Amino acid sequence: MSKASTAQALPQQRPVDEFAADVLHGLAQTPKRIASKYFYDARGSELFEQICEQPEYYLTRTELSILQDHAADIARAIGPRALLVEYGSGAGIKTRLLLDAMEEPVGYVPVEISPSALNASVENLAEEFPDVDMLPVTADFTQPVELPSPEQASTRTVVFFPGSTLGNFEQREAIGLLRTMCIEMGRNGAAIVGIDLKKDPALLEAAYNDAAGVTRDFTLNLLARINRELDADFDLRRFRHRAHYNPMAGRIETHIVSTIEQRVRIGNREIAFAAEEAMLVEYSCKYSQVEFCAMAARAGLRVVHSWTDANDWFAVQMLERA
Template sequence: MNLLDTRLQRATLTPTLLDLCPTPDDLRGDVLAGLASTPKTLSSKYFYDARGSELFEAITRQPEYDLTRVEIALLQDVMPQVRDAVGGDAHVVEYGSGSGRKTQLLLAGLDSPVAYTPVEISREMLLASTQRLAQAFPDVQMLPVCADFTQPVPVPPSLMPAARSLVFFPGSTLGNFDDVQSLDLLRAMRETMGDDGAALIGLDLVKDVADMEAAYNDAAGVTAEFTLNLLARLNRELDADFHLDAFAHRAVWSARNSRIETSIVSRRAQVVHVAGHAFAFDADEAIAVEISHKYTDAYFDDLARRAGLRVVRRWNAPASRFGLRLLESA
């Protein structure tokens, strides 16, 4: 069978799901443990119910939050260089796929990618995004994996042999993990891509403090609504009695930790009930809900080194507002 016949055969395939049966989220257990801790915490992964996902998309359209627009423009500008650095016949493995716009730019810009494997813990979201991309790229084999990407993920073999695996992790998601978690994730990424593979990672970079804080405190209040929607979700799903007007969104820059730290702050002393448990809040007491790390090259290079990786190419947006980094095994 020649190359053309192989591609034609692959084009007739429907996406083949590899379901690793990831452990489902324990919303109740995580919330009760987080609110009982000192300081109180709630995981940012629970922001994204249906309303939360709508609000996040609205955040990306706010004038203060230009990260998504800047990253897309950067990827468009440097895609020929990315293509040359990655080489042909790559098997693209993406951690989460979101709207798929960046994925489309990557697959369209690479030299004859042979397969695409999105890794996503939500089976429904995974299948929906894969079906959309299958229609846009009928000659790229779709091999979705339902799994937790913070653990090493086996890359399904493609019908047409791949020259190398390319892990794609756009956006600024890496910055939402603390140092220990980031290191674990990069090590898992290295194992997933293999010794001959590569990874293309998006990084939000350190810039003017006022600009960074404004991105998480937009004038229209969309980010505040997004943050407080987490409490609305707990009211609905865990029989909680949070009064949303008794809490406030707060996002501030921590120079010591090089990150934006987002909290939900109690406006007054109060007691809140969640799933039959009572939690007392002091006035101005904060629930930590999200961190958004901003990187320097020195910091990220050291993090990559400790994970067994090295940065081989760097691309920055104008004024170094955002960066793309290509990594290989050290």
């Protein structure tokens, strides 16, 4: 029996009533908002994988190229017999590159809100890495999570947070998440974080408005999920996707815009929308190296290594306690 087959995911997924409470609370705000973590049901996860394949969406392929080019350096910086903890495992492509380069990793703990994405990722990785304990946790990594321990003792815990997902949080929340990493990785641990760097706004906006409309479908799928899981009646034809770069805040801001004045039912509640009223569904913050170092310092961390691509579009940062 393989180590992966004996590992069990911890039952920490947020229940439907909390999803409903979060949605209703967000839609009662001014302006309205829905948390981006709810994008990732099974269909949302599929669509996000398609986004990553779009020519405009440079982020995934650029980060992958960094990991491919510098995998040996990153593995040396991590050291032998580490426990790898990943926030938001997704399809596990980047994880595979890292585990393959690492020296005798003892365990892998993916923390992922989408059970379908988590199960598929762990299944595939378990076949390729039979000597690594696969310890999946179905949970929201922004909330406190009790992490399982591998059978073998590890020399250090390394938190892996690729994909520029940190940029989906406002600065205060991002610093709080970095502080959580600082605690979970322990005194001699580390974190490896992918960040999208500031660049030409035209490149940034194109990445979130692909010509094929996959990002649009991904954004509007959030409404389809609410319809299905919360007994709502959003008419997706009456809403549109909008993403633009805010240079003052240094971020892409994604909204779902009501094209007409309308009322939508969610369960036994009615929500009114004005024509052209926008719901905020995601921030995608972009950083300079200096800005990121300052933010890490506020979380008690310091950047000890930084790997970038030839264009300086993206960076993979290694953090340790300050």
